Amino acid sequence: MKDLIAVQGVPRYLGFDHRDGRKQSESSESANCVSLLRNHGYRLYATQKTPPLGLGLTDVDTVYPAMPGAYPGGSSTGGAVAVSTGITDAALGTDFMGSVRKPAALNDIWGFKPVHGSYPSDHIYDTSPGFTDVGTLARNLEGLEALDRILNLSRAGHDSAERGAEFDVAPVNVVPIDDALMDPAVNAQYQRARVMLSEDNDIRLESPAIDWEQLAYPADIAATVGNYELMRAVRQDETSGPWLRREINGYVSRYVSNPTVLGSDYRQALQKKRNYVQHMGQRFPDVVVITPALPQRPPSLPWSNRSDMLRRLTRYTSLANVLGTASVCIPTRRSRSSFPYDFGLLLTSLTSTITHRQLFETARMIRDAVSAA
Numbered sequence: 584m585k586d587l588i589a590v591q592g593v594p595r596y597l598g599f600d601h602r603d604g605r606k607q608s609e610s611s612e613s614a615n616c617v618s619l620l621r622n623h624g625y626r627l628y629a630t631q632k633t634p635p636l637g638l639g640l641t642d643v644d645t646v647y648p649a650m651p652g653a654y655p656g657g658s659s660t661g662g663a664v665a666v667s668t669g670i671t672d673a674a675l676g677t678d679f680m681g682s683v684r685k686p687a688a689l690n691d692i693w694g695f696k697p698v699h700g701s702y703p704s705d706h707i708y709d710t711s712p713g714f715t716d717v718g719t720l721a722r723n724l725e726g727l728e729a730l731d732r733i734l735n736l737s738r739a740g741h742d743s744a745e746r747g748a749e750f751d752v753a754p755v756n757v758v759p760i761d762d763a764l765m766d767p768a769v770n771a772q773y774q775r776a777r778v779m780l781s782e783d784n785d786i787r788l789e790s791p792a793i794d795w796e797q798l799a800y801p802a803d804i805a806a807t808v809g810n811y812e813l814m815r816a817v818r819q820d821e822t823s824g825p826w827l828r829r830e831i832n833g834y835v836s837r838y839v840s841n842p843t844v845l846g847s848d849y850r851q852a853l854q855k856k857r858n859y860v861q862h863m864g865q866r867f868p869d870v871v872v873i874t875p876a877l878p879q880r881p882p883s884l885p886w887s888n889r890s891d892m893l894r895r896l897t898r899y900t901s902l903a904n905v906l907g908t909a910s911v912c913i914p915t916r917r918s919r920s921s922f923p924y925d926f927g928l929l930l931t932s933l934t935s936t937i938t939h940r941q942l943f944e945t946a947r948m949i950r951d952a953v954s955a956a
């Protein structure tokens with residue numbers, strides 16, 4: 584469990600250094616997602632490391648086994664590393680702007696952000712309600728499916744045998760995005776997989792007609808609302824203790840010292856979000872997007888377009904949080920330079936009728952096509 588999720592009798596440090604003796608009080612009860620997994624035979628191994636307050640693409644304190652000196656991603660850092668190294672079979676994190684899918688991609692494992700509100704979210708420290716969801720990490724697709732059958736509130740009481748049923752849905756539209764910065768060997772694999780996918784009756788490839796520059800807008804909205812929620816937590820949260828408020832203030836002053844949304848503009852920001860969701864639903868109904876993820880390079884390697892790559896990475900992953908739709912990280916192989924790549928399967932329409940199970944089936948087709956390629 585990520586350190587932001589309550590576990591009965593276990594203190595939460597919210598990503599701050601435990602050696603300072605700073606912690607929230609031990610939780611009087613566990614989050615519902617913890618109890619559900621325990622009731623279905625899962626055993627809790629540990630609460631796991633995250634950057635302070637679960638905010639950040641990187642975590643300098645957690646070792647990245649796959650590539651020493653590089654970042655293992657954030658903010659569900661410890662869970663991703665634990666799954667990738669075989670310490671645990673699965674992990675739960677939280678996903679506000681890709682905080683489950685980014686570390687999943689960097690650690691060659693599967694990560695999933697559900698449709699907003701479909702997984703229980705009680706007793707979780709959340710700096711931005713309305714954008715954050717409990718997300719899952721597993722070594723394979725079957726692990727994600729098993730967790731979904733337990734945690735998906737909309738599927739409560741469904742027979743697990745339904746998993747093998749045929750889908751009575753129209754073919755899934757997929758808009759692939761080419762990335763000129765991809766490693767040549769990985770790009771060749773990607774292109775071969777696209778050819779194989781185009782031959783599948785259940786997946787229809789379309790030309791990338793979307794103006795992807797507009798996707799920076801959802802990231803901006805998510806970040807600004809998140810900053811405001813963080814400010815509000817600093818001012819109003821009297822339960823965390825003065826040490827936490829001091830830490831948050833310090834964190835804000837270092838990393839988000841210039842919030843772009845003031846308290847008086849919060850409603851306006853949410854209205855912009857709703858307008859954007861409506862726009863996406865009208866223009867791109869029921870569209871699924873495949874995006875090759877960008878590698879997170881070690882800080883010792885200089886590259887001139889680092890800020891641009893991080894901006895694009897945040898743009899793609901945060902779109903699902905803004906729209907409230909589901910997204911799954913499908914790991915592929917590493918490049919010649921050992922940097923990991925993945926395919927991100929992303930629903931871009933809030934009005935989509937595609938379910939989690941259909942998204943997993945699409946992911947399975949993509950996985951098999953990539954393996955064959």
